[in-house]
Amino acid sequence: MPxxxxxxxxxxxxLSNAYWMFPHxxxxxxxxxxxxxxxxLNCYSCPAATGSCPLGSLQSIIAGxxxxxxxxxxxxxxxxxxxxxxxxxxxxxxxxxWLCPFGLLQELIHKIPSPKFEIPKILTYMKYLFLILFIxxxxxxxxDDYSYGMTWFCKFICPAGTLEAGxxxxxxxxxxxxxxxxxxxxxxxxxxxxxxWMILSRRPFCRVACPLGAIYSFFNKHSVFxxxxxxxxxxxxxxxxxxxxxGIKFYKGPNQHDxxxxxxxLNESCRFGAISYEIAGMPVIKPVEPQKSALTPP
Amino acid sequence: MKAEYIxxxxxxxxxxxxxxxxxxxxxxxxxxxxxxxxxxxxxxKAIKICLDCIGIG
Ligand code: SF4
Ligand code: SF4
Ligand code: SF4
Numbered sequence: 001m002p003x004x005x006x007x008x009x010x011x012x013x014x015l016s017n018a019y020w021m022f023p024h025x026x027x028x029x030x031x032x033x034x035x036x037x038x039x040x041l042n043c044y045s046c047p048a049a050t051g052s053c054p055l056g057s058l059q060s061i062i063a064g065x066x067x068x069x070x071x072x073x074x075x076x077x078x079x080x081x082x083x084x085x086x087x088x089x090x091x092x093x094x095x096x097x098w099l100c101p102f103g104l105l106q107e108l109i110h111k112i113p114s115p116k117f118e119i120p121k122i123l124t125y126m127k128y129l130f131l132i133l134f135i136x137x138x139x140x141x142x143x144d145d146y147s148y149g150m151t152w153f154c155k156f157i158c159p160a161g162t163l164e165a166g167x168x169x170x171x172x173x174x175x176x177x178x179x180x181x182x183x184x185x186x187x188x189x190x191x192x193x194x195x196x197w198m199i200l201s202r203r204p205f206c207r208v209a210c211p212l213g214a215i216y217s218f219f220n221k222h223s224v225f226x227x228x229x230x231x232x233x234x235x236x237x238x239x240x241x242x243x244x245x246x247g248i249k250f251y252k253g254p255n256q257h258d259x260x261x262x263x264x265x266l267n268e269s270c271r272f273g274a275i276s277y278e279i280a281g282m283p284v285i286k287p288v289e290p291q292k293s294a295l296t297p298p
Numbered sequence: 299m300k301a302e303y304i305x306x307x308x309x310x311x312x313x314x315x316x317x318x319x320x321x322x323x324x325x326x327x328x329x330x331x332x333x334x335x336x337x338x339x340x341x342x343k344a345i346k347i348c349l350d351c352i353g354i355g
Contacts, residue, residue: 028347035341044344045351052344056351060343061336068339075339079331085324089317154350161351169352179354187353224317281314 001267005098013101015050016040017164022047026172037083040100041212043158045165047172054080055135055212056154056161063139063149070147084212088219092226096206096213097245097260102160103206107245109198117200118247124207124258130157131211153211155183159191202247207258217257224280225261227254234274240265250275 016038019029028047038051045056061068061077068075087095096103134153143149154161166187170176197204206213220226229250240250243265246258250265251274266275276285331337349355 028345030345032341034344035337037340043351045348052340056348057340057343061339064339073339074334075331075336077331077336078327078334079336079340082324082327082329082331085327086321089320089324150355151348151350154348155353155355158351161348162353165348166352166354169347176352176354179349181354183355184353219320222316222320224321280317 001263005262008098009101009104009107012040012099013104016042016101017046017048018050019048022172037080039087039095041102041160041210042100043161043164045161045169047165047168049164054084055158056151059135059139059151059153062136063151065140065149066143066147084215085219088216088223090224092220092223092255092261093213093216093259094225094261096216097262100212102210103203103260106198106203106205109195110202110245112199114199116202119201119204119207126208127210127214127217130209131214135211156187157190157209159187159194159205162187162191202245206260207246213258213260220255220257220259226278227259227261227266228276228278228283229254230274230276233272235272237272239269239271240275243269 019031022028028045029050031050033050034044034052036051037054037057038049039054041055042049042051042053043056044052058077058080061075061080065076130153134157138152139149141149142152166184170180194205194209227250231251234251236251238249238251241248244250245262245264246260248256248259248265250256250259250270254275261277263277266277269275273285276283278284
């Protein structure tokens with residue numbers, strides 16, 4: 001199962017970035033697939049990107065809300081919110097654990113040996129602040145003379161945009177180098193901070209800052225796919241917490257807002273059969289395979 | 299060892315019905331968005347290089 005998940009993450013990353021003509025065209029992919037929202041965070045200005053980033057698209061629509069309404073187009077993001085809501089209603093935050101390229105990157109970088117630190121739980125609520133403020137309120141309310149807002153999260157925060165679009169496009173289009181200013185270095189610094197933090201802590205961007213993960217997290221308790229915790233079988237051995245890529249204490253309850261349904265706790269951690277999942281209310285019980293370490297007295 | 303599947307009873311509890319309602323709601327939203335022409339708006343934004351994403355906007 002861990003191998004399968006890694007392969008699915010790799011294939012998903014490859015499919016999300018499958019346009020390898022960019023060294024010849026010196027531009028980004030412009031085909032029809034760009035009208036489809038990718039399930040994970042993958043910048044649509046990345047030269048290889050095949051789909052569109054749901055966060056970038058949502059901000060653009062909100063930033064252009066007033067001019068669109070003036071022109072008689074009532075675009076408020078129904079297509080994007082509907083897509084994310086549909087995915088969330090089915091599997092909750094599972095795309096974060098299985099499909100998102102930026103999630104995979106964080107897991108791989110965290111493998112670099114170093115002292116590891118836990119992220120204080122209070123910081124994990126900051127992603128909701130980023131979602132409300134940077135995706136909805138600021139793009140809608142701070143407007144220029146022509147009534148257009150800005151894509152605040154893309155412009156001032158998103159390290160995926162800097163890594164996947166900023167850095168490669170500066171090399172691909174040397175004319176862009178002349179436009180580099182303080183903002184570019186500010187975004188590079190944010191990317192650098194997150195990369196260092198990824199080495200030290202488990203998935204810091206997903207847990208602290210990602211508005212897309214924040215959107216999916218609302219569905220964890222109400223989706224068709226749900227995790228189950230059997231408190232009678234649980235021994236509070238904390239193995240689930242030790243192996244969880246999101247640092248979740250599963251024994252304190254299933255379907256917490258940060259659970260990305262990677263199933264590591266189920267398949268690689270719990271030796272007592274306390275973890276399982278259900279699909280549309282149908283429990284899928286994984287039988288406990290007796291393990292020496294579980295049977296041997298300490 | 300194979301996983302054991304327990305079949306649900308035939309009654310639909312509110313807990314089970316809620317995700318279904320959500321699915322219908324969001325499917326309707328997708329169709330509404332398509333009807334309003336949002337797909338082409340998403341496409342238009344996604345095929346242009348976004349200077350904000352790069353950090354030089
Ligand atoms: S929370 Fe992490 S895995 Fe989920 S969309 Fe954001 S970056 Fe990707
Ligand atoms: S690994 Fe299983 S038994 Fe141990 S604390 Fe987690 S849920 Fe409980
Ligand atoms: S609680 Fe389990 S399924 Fe959820 S993120 Fe942690 S290891 Fe993955």
